[in-house]
Each structure stands twice: as structure tokens, then as C-alpha cells.
Amino acid sequence: MFTHKxxxxxxxxxxxxxxxxxxxxxxxxxxxxxxxxxxxxxxxGNVRDxxxxxxxxxxxNRWPEDLDLLADGGFDAYRFSFAWPRLIPEGTGxxxxxxxxxxxxxxxxxxxxxxxxxxxLYHWDLPSALQDRGGWMNRDIAAWFADYAVLVNSRFGDRxxxxxxxxxxxxxxxxxxxxxxHAPGYRDIRAAARVSHNVLLTxxxxxxxxxxxxxxxLGIVCNFESxxxxxxxxxxxxxxxxxxxxxxxxxxxxxxxGRYPDDVLAQFGPHMPQAYTDDMAVVSAPLDWFGINYxxxxxxxxxxxRSAFPLRQVExxxxxxxxxxxxYPQGLEDILxxxxxxxxxxxxxxxxxGMAEVEGTDDPRRVAYYDAHLGSVLAARQRGADxxxxxxxSLLDNFEWAEGYDKRFGLVHVDYQTQKRTPKTSYRAFxxxxxxxxxxx
Ligand SMILES: N#[N+]C[C@@H]1[C@@H](O)[C@H](O)[C@@H](O)[C@@H]2O[C@H]12
Numbered sequence: 282m283f284t285h286k287x288x289x290x291x292x293x294x295x296x297x298x299x300x301x302x303x304x305x306x307x308x309x310x311x312x313x314x315x316x317x318x319x320x321x322x323x324x325x326g327n328v329r330d331x332x333x334x335x336x337x338x339x340x341x342n343r344w345p346e347d348l349d350l351l352a353d354g355g356f357d358a359y360r361f362s363f364a365w366p367r368l369i370p371e372g373t374g375x376x377x378x379x380x381x382x383x384x385x386x387x388x389x390x391x392x393x394x395x396x397x398x399x400x401x402l403y404h405w406d407l408p409s410a411l412q413d414r415g416g417w418m419n420r421d422i423a424a425w426f427a428d429y430a431v432l433v434n435s436r437f438g439d440r441x442x443x444x445x446x447x448x449x450x451x452x453x454x455x456x457x458x459x460x461x462x463h464a465p466g467y468r469d470i471r472a473a474a475r476v477s478h479n480v481l482l483t484x485x486x487x488x489x490x491x492x493x494x495x496x497x498x499l500g501i502v503c504n505f506e507s508x509x510x511x512x513x514x515x516x517x518x519x520x521x522x523x524x525x526x527x528x529x530x531x532x533x534x535x536x537x538x539g540r541y542p543d544d545v546l547a548q549f550g551p552h553m554p555q556a557y558t559d560d561m562a563v564v565s566a567p568l569d570w571f572g573i574n575y576x577x578x579x580x581x582x583x584x585x586x587r588s589a590f591p592l593r594q595v596e597x598x599x600x601x602x603x604x605x606x607x608x609y610p611q612g613l614e615d616i617l618x619x620x621x622x623x624x625x626x627x628x629x630x631x632x633x634x635g636m637a638e639v640e641g642t643d644d645p646r647r648v649a650y651y652d653a654h655l656g657s658v659l660a661a662r663q664r665g666a667d668x669x670x671x672x673x674x675s676l677l678d679n680f681e682w683a684e685g686y687d688k689r690f691g692l693v694h695v696d697y698q699t700q701k702r703t704p705k706t707s708y709r710a711f712x713x714x715x716x717x718x719x720x721x722x
Contacts, residue, residue, distance in 0.1 A: 282710045282714070283651065283710050283711075283713070284652055284656070285655050285659065287717075290659070290671075293669070294669065295358050295630070296356055296358070296670065296672075296714075297359055298356055298672060298673045298674075298676035299359075299672040299674050300359075300362070300679065301679075303316060304337060305337050306341045306364060306367075307335060307338065307340065308367075311367075311379035312377040313364065313366055314372070314377075314408050315409035315410075316365075316407060316409060317405075317409055318334055318406050320465075321463070321465060327464075327466060328682070329683065329684050329685040330686070330687065333680075337679060338677050338679055341383065344390065347677065348387075348391060350704070351394070352395065353712070354708055354716075356715065358396060358670065359397070359398060361398070362401035362402070362403070363384060364406050365408055366406060366407075366408040367383065368381060368432065369429055370410075371410040371411075372425055372429070373411070373429075384436075388437055389440075399441075399630075399632075400437070401444075401445045401446075402429070402433055402444065402445065402446050402447065403426070403453075405448065405464070417457075417458070417480060418472050418479070420482070423482050426446075426487050427490035430446065434494050434496045443499075443570060444496065444498060444499055445502045445572055446499070447484050449504040450481060450503060450532055451527075451531070451532060453476065453480045454476040454480050462683055463682060470549065470552055470589055473552075474549040474552035474554075475553070477531060477549070478554055478557045481532070481536065484536075484564070485566040489563065498569050499569050500569055501536065501571065503532045503533075503574065505574070505616045506575075506577060506579045507579070508521050508525035509578055510581060511580040511581055511595035514583070516582075517581065520581040520583045520584070521581045523544055523548070523581070533624050535564050536568075538565065539561040540561060568625075570630060571625060571630070572629075572632035573617065574632055574634070575613045575616055575634050576633075577602075580595040580597045582594075602636040602646075603636075603637040604637035606637075610650075610656065610657045612657075613634065613661070614660045614664075617657070617658070617661035618664045621665055630669055631654075631658060631670070631671040634671065634673065635692075636650045636690065637684075637690050638690075639689070643706050644706050647692075647705070647707040648710045651673065651710065655671065673711065675691050676691065677693050678695040679691065679695070
């Protein structure tokens with residue numbers, strides 16, 4: 282079990298578990314429109330083993346059982362995401378009544394179980410119809426998303442404990458438009474430059490629209506790595522710093538300082554949208570809280586072969602998870618204190634932290650991973666970071682994007698043939714931490 286006690290975090294600290302619509306819902310029915318992940322995963326070669334989110338964890342039908350798992354585990358909150366194409370199948374225009382009904386029942390189910398709904402408006406499942414119109418490369422997405430955000434707020438806002446506009450803008454932009462690993466699978470520096478701006482413009486535009494509706498407890502969720510040089514050479518030190526710019530400072534500087542870092546701008550060069558500086562007041566709209574997703578560190582070396590972003594990742598020596606990421610708890614303490622010291626005194630939530638492990642229900646390594654990272658949260662709080670909550674990723678084994686179902690992050694094992702849920706040892710560790718009991722269901 283964990284070495285920490287619930288009281289160590291203070292009585293107001295929130296513990297939750299997190300999921301995302303495309304990764305768990307399935308339910309490609311009842312008026313749900315196509316998403317870019319439906320098309321990306323249907324394209325051979327994009328997702329391991331040809332896996333798709335067509336069924337996933339069948340959460341669309343099994344959500345009561347999944348909410349029971351959260352409640353029985355003693356969690357205070359549930360971080361979930363709305364599927365834009367389930368609510369507005371074409372992305373703009375008419376809403377889908379059955380989609381609204383699903384989230385009505387889901388949110389009411391949380392409240393009935395004493396779970397605080399922590400919502401994310403966008404966790405990567407863009408309506409395909411909007412991709413047909415340019416998707417994130419089209420500046421108009423800011424208006425499309427703002428209208429969607431206002432719809433969500435009008436139907437559900439009064440019941441939400443917190444609302445994040447976008448999950449991991451770096452993944453929406455760089456991973457999906459520069460590296461091509463996620464949907465829509467572009468490998469294009471011009472697309473990446475434009476989306477790196479448009480995703481934050483979209484966030485800020487939605488914040489303004491939601492404020493106009495009186496919405497409260499608004500934030501965004503960004504992912505951070507401890508970006509380090511692979512050696513002490515000046516070139517590698519510069520490579521580590523540049524990756525810190527690409528992954529961390531682009532979003533921190535944009536959101537909290539209203540400007541993008543010069544070293545990354547230099548790499549994007551002429552590909553940035555014209556007059557983007559005119560948008561920075563919108564990009565850096567004041568927020569009520571900030572979400573941090575943290576998993577690991579990364580090591581970087583100079584790579585002179587590359588004309589832009591001249592760096593390459595180097596495998597590190599630390600123990601690794603089943604997805605190959607080093608286990609580096611210090612990085613969570615470091616990013617939390619860095620954000621608090623250098624960027625914002627807003628309430629912070631660790632909105633995702635967890636590890637992939639090989640299949641099974643006994644996962645002592647995952648227990649140790651969570652225990653160490655919870656220790657980092659406590660250390661960051663002791664250093665002055667106003668960390669208000671922590672969400673484990675993920676409640677369930679689920680569709681792990683390009684890795685398909687091969688990589689399992691769940692506190693609860695899912696047998697995808699039977700959809701049977703089985704709490705793992707790590708779930709029991711949280712249950713003991715949060716309820717004092719270890720009461721197998
Ligand atoms: N990979 N990985 C696990 C996890 C992913 O499943 C989430 O959807 C993302 O928000 C974030 O990347 C982290």
C-alpha cells in the first residue's frame with residue numbers, strides 16, 4: 282500500500298481518477314458523429330494491432346458500474362471528457378439530443394455518488410466534419426469550439442465542479458501535426474506552427490465565451506516533461522533547453538506571459554500565422570485553475586541532421602514503465618514548483634499521473650509509482666505550490682491512442698472480450714488511502 286496518509290494532504294485535497302471519451306466510451310451510435318480518431322484508427326498502420334475505439338470499454342453502456350468503482354474506491358472526483366461529435370455530430374450546428382441525454386445521466390450519476398465532475402471539453406476526438414474544413418489548421422476552429430463550449434455550459438455547467446477547455450495542447454499540435462503520431466497524422470512544420478497557436482487561441486476564445494455566460498472554475502490541462510540534456514556538452518544542453526521550450530515553455534509562456542518563447546519561434550520561423558501577436562491577450566486569458574499532466578522525463582541530444590528542431594531523444598538509464606517511459610518522480614515536484622514560482626499562483630491540480638504496466642491485476646510497480654509521485658506532490662506543497670488535487674491516470678485500462686489496447690494504464694483491469702472490470706492492487710492502495718478499508722467488491 283502507500284506510505285502516505287490521507288491526512289498528509291489536508292482535508293480539502295481532492296483525489297480522483299481520470300478518463301477520456303474516445304478512450305473508454307465506445308458507443309458509436311445514437312447520433313454520435315465521426316471523429317478524427319475514428320478515421321485515424323481505421324487507417325492501417327496508425328494504431329498498434331489495428332485497434333480502434335469502436336467499442337473500447339463500452340463505458341457508454343457501463344458507466345454506472347464505472348462510477349460505482351470510483352465511489353467504492355473513495356475518490357472525491359471524476360475527470361472525464363465530453364465527446365464533441367456525440368454532442369454536435371457535425372461539430373457546428375444542431376446538437377444531438379441522445380448525446381445530451383447521455384452526459385446528463387452520467388453527470389447526475391456522479392452527483393448521486395458524491396463525485397465531483399471535473400470536465401474536459403476536448404480530449405482529442407475532433408468531429409471529422411471539422412477536419413474536413415481544415416480542423417485545427419483553420420483559425421475558425423476558435424469560433425466553432427467556443428460555440429461548442431457555450432452549448433456544454435448551457436446544458437451541464439451548473440453541475441460541473443471544474444471545466445478544462447483542452448487536454449494537452451502539445452499533443453493536439455506538435456504530436457499530431459509535427460510528428461504525425463496522433464490524429465490527424467500530419468508531419469508538417471507549417472501545420473504544427475499554426476496549430477500550436479490556434480489551439481491556444483481556441484482555448485482563450487472559449488474562456489472568453491464561457492466568462493460571458495457566467496461560467497466559473499475554468500482552466501486548461503497541459504502536459505509537461507522534465508526535459509534534460511543527454512550529456513553535459515553545450516550542444517546537448519541546448520537541445521534539452523529547446524525541448525523544454527517545445528514541450529513546456531511554449532504553453533506556460535503563452536498562457537501566463539502572453540508571449541511565445543523566442544527559441545521555439547526561431548524554429549517555427551516563417552510558418553507562424555501572420556499577426557499571431559494580436560491574439561496573445563486572448564491566449565493568456567485569466568484562469569481559475571491550472572491542470573498539470575506529468576508522466577516522465579526525457580533526454581535530448583543535438584542532431585545536426587535536422588534543419589528545424591535539431592534534436593533527438595536519447596534513451597535514459599532509469600527504470601521504465603511498460604510504455605518505455607522512465608520513472609522519475611522528482612520531475613513532478615520540479616514542474617509543480619516551477620509553475621508556482623515562475624508562472625502562476627493559481628490552484629494547481631495534477632490532472633493526470635500514472636504508468637503503463639504489463640497486463641495483470643497485481644501491479645506492485647504501479648503502487649510504488651503512485652506512492653513516489655504522491656510524495657512529490659507533498660514535497661511541492663511544502664515548497665509553496667498550491668496543489669489542490671490529484672487524479673490518477675486512468676480509472677480503467679483503455680484505448681491508449683496509437684498504442685491501442687496493448688498499453689494498460691488502469692487502476693482497474695478490463696477484459697476486452699467480456700468487459701469485466703477487476704480492481705488492481707493499485708486501486709486497492711487508493712481505496713485504503715481514501716477510505717481506510719480494503720473492502721474487495
Ligand atoms: N500515453 N499516455 C497516457 C495518457 C493518455 O492516455 C491520455 O489520454 C493523455 O491525456 C496523456 O498522455 C497521457
